[in-house]
Amino acid sequence: MSSRTTFPKVLHMTTVPISLYFLENQLKFLQKSGFEVHVLSSPGEALTDVVGKENVIGHEVWIEREISIVQDLKSLWRVFRIIRNERFDIVHVHTPKAALIGMLAAKAAGVKxxxxxxxxxxxxxKVGAKRMLLQTIEKLTCSLASRVYTVSHSLRDFICENKLVNTEKASTIHNGSINGLDTTIKFNPASYSLSRHDLKLKESDRVLGFVGRIVRDKGIVELLEAWRVLKNRQEDLKLVIAGKMEEPSLTDSAYKEIENDPDILYVGECDNVAPYYSLMDVLVFPTYREGFGLVAIEAMAMGVPVIASNVLGCVDTIEDGKNGFLIEPRSVTGIVEKVAYYLDHPEIRTAHGASGQHLVRMKYDQHTIWNALLEDYKFFIQNEKRVVLSS
Incomplete structure (x- = not known):
């Protein structure tokens, strides 16, 4: 058995530190598998938290989410210096702005x-000039990368068909998602004792749920419109909403409705949303766009059927009529009809929940995805012949 001459070094980079939570326990796994793992993002409590919990090395560089030429050049120079000084074997970037800066810096620093x-x-x-600019940035970032991963197979097909990347350069790890799910403990209904009484819900209440950022692109406007129709038809109907209120993209009346409607339970941004899934009868996820749709498999892992938009990512996990329903994006009527169907057919709702739970446990096991990524890393590094890994 050959010995390792040095620990291979990998950098994971995101724009804002909260995005690093998508790699929960994956970073620790890579560390235990023989990699020296670094993370880089803008400063924040989440960065400190991830560094401590994952036992990795952190780097702070302020990165603006929006385009800011002067600040972006400063960020690029600082990232380049870190990458050059650390001599990483792998630079692995996530989120658009960090991706562009990270790929430019890594290319300039000679990272293979x-x-x-x-x-x-x-x-x-987006539309118009902004759409064209963002599309051009995506294509440039893909061209700078030596490998492009996508979080779903449908997303890979899309970027290849639209010539953002060469087909041979793009792949999806296993069945998709960024990190898989821990269905043994975290996303296992048996792990939680939160009851409906804890949220002042009656046992007779039917509970709809939404999880995600509270922004227009997630379909919040259509959800609220459908909600008004449904609650006038159905007694004892409640809506649980979990997620962060982000930049003003909704009307003032929409925010006020979420906060003031006595039948809407807004629980805010949660470190662990799994207990709330256990209270839901149906998850409604009317997003306009998605890469994968993580909340869909989170809900399914908890035995909850999902009504989701027929968009990229969601089509990878929702088998229409088997573990949920796919509706057209922006369709208020679609939300109303499918929610009403589930409320009128509890046996179908239960069967779809069970089917979804089985699918997630079979296709999105966390350790399977981690091991597939690890094998890719080993192959890439051995192919570059920069370090010798033990067999």
Whole structure:
């Protein structure tokens, strides 16, 4: 058995530190598997938290989410210096702005293994010059990468068909998602004792749920419109909403409705949303665009059927009529009809929940995805012949 001459070094980079939570326990796994793992993002409590919990090395560089030429050049120079000084074997970037800066810096620093992990395509919901600019940036970032990962097979097909990347450069790890799910403990209904009484819900209440950022692109406007129709038809109907209120993208009346409607339970941003899934009868996820749709498999792992938009990512996990329903994006009527169907057919709702739970446990096991990524890393590094890994 050959010995390792040095620990291979990998850098994971995101724009904002909260995005690093998508790699929960994956970073620790890579560390235990013989890699020296670094993370880089803008400063924040989440960065400190991830560094401590994952036992990795952290780097702070302020990165603006929006285009800011002067600040972007400063960020690029600082990232370049870190990458050059640390001599990483792999630079693995996530989120659009960090991806562009990271790939430019890694290319300039001579890093051979440059991975861009595409989580989604923000330009898809933009129009005009902004759409063209964001699409051009995506294409440039893909061209700078030596390998492009996508979080779903449908997203890979899309970026290849639209010539953002060469087909041979793009792949999806296993069945998709960025990190898989821990269905043994975290996303296992048996792990939680939160009851409906804890949220002042009656046992007779039917509970709809939404999880995600509270922004227009997630379909909040259509959800609220459908909600008004449904609650006038159905007694004892409640709506649980979990997620962060982000930049003003909704009307003041929409925010007020979420906060003031006595039948809407807004629980805010949660460190662990799994207990709330256990209270839901149906998850409604009317997003306009998605890379994968993580909340869909989270809900399914908890035995909850999902009504989701027929968009990239969601089509990878929702088998229409088997573990949920796919509706057209922006369709208030679609939300109303499918929710009403589930409320009128509890046996179908239960069967779809069970089917979804089985699918997630079979296709999105966390350790399977981690091991597939680890094998890729080993192959890339051995192919570059920069370090010798023990067999």
């Amino acid at each position: 293994v440059r991975i861009y992990h595409v989580h989604g395509l923000p330009y898809m919901t």
